[in-house]
Amino acid sequence: MIKDLACTLYSHKENDFGELLYLETLELYGSGSRKRESTKPEFLRGEPNLGKKPIRFPAALKILSISGCLLPWSDMSVIQSLPNLEGLLLEHNGFEGTLWETGEKQFQQLNFLRLYDLNIKQWEASSLNFPRLERLEVVGCVDLEEIPLELGDISTLQTIYVSDCAPSLRLSLLRIQKEQYDVGNCQLKIIVDRVEMPSFVPTYDD
Numbered sequence: 001m002i003k004d005l006a007c008t009l010y011s012h013k014e015n016d017f018g019e020l021l022y023l024e025t026l027e028l029y030g031s032g033s034r035k036r037e038s039t040k041p042e043f044l045r046g047e048p049n050l051g052k053k054p055i056r057f058p059a060a061l062k063i064l065s066i067s068g069c070l071l072p073w074s075d076m077s078v079i080q081s082l083p084n085l086e087g088l089l090l091e092h093n094g095f096e097g098t099l100w101e102t103g104e105k106q107f108q109q110l111n112f113l114r115l116y117d118l119n120i121k122q123w124e125a126s127s128l129n130f131p132r133l134e135r136l137e138v139v140g141c142v143d144l145e146e147i148p149l150e151l152g153d154i155s156t157l158q159t160i161y162v163s164d165c166a167p168s169l170r171l172s173l174l175r176i177q178k179e180q181y182d183v184g185n186c187q188l189k190i191i192v193d194r195v196e197m198p199s200f201v202p203t204y205d206d
Contacts, residue, residue, distance in 0.1 A: 006028075015056075016055070055078060057082055061084065066094035076095070087110070097119070112135050144166060147173060
């Protein structure tokens, strides 16, 4: 009964994990990865996949980490359909493409989302996509222009952590903070480069 697995995606295989009914944690690596050392073994080795074959995941999956797989953002709809997914880590070009349109689907149970070292420039999403999100981390996404403003409306969101990102993205955090202040939400913690942003203080012009 496999509950934890780390492996490499292959272009000549179907990459079907759907039969691993008890799998709860999955780490996937590919050729675009500058992979950190994992505590879990790699069960498969060889030429990695670039997302040419369809991927299936078991419904029991709770934690999914994707690094260096260069998957298209269109494949995200498969992940959004997972009913028990709580943590999603997209790292080192795990997905490739400058635009992530989250669409209308929900991440039903997702409470932790990490975007690290992706080439994304625009991210279109709303609070409806992440009804249970508690922590958002965006690190090293130097081309990402902004955090979607509506994510600040997620009632469960406690922390936004940002590091090594563009100045325009930091400005979007100020807009999120001001909007949340205006609706009476002073609980959202925003941390930029390991320093917590002070609570929004309105000026006489506000």
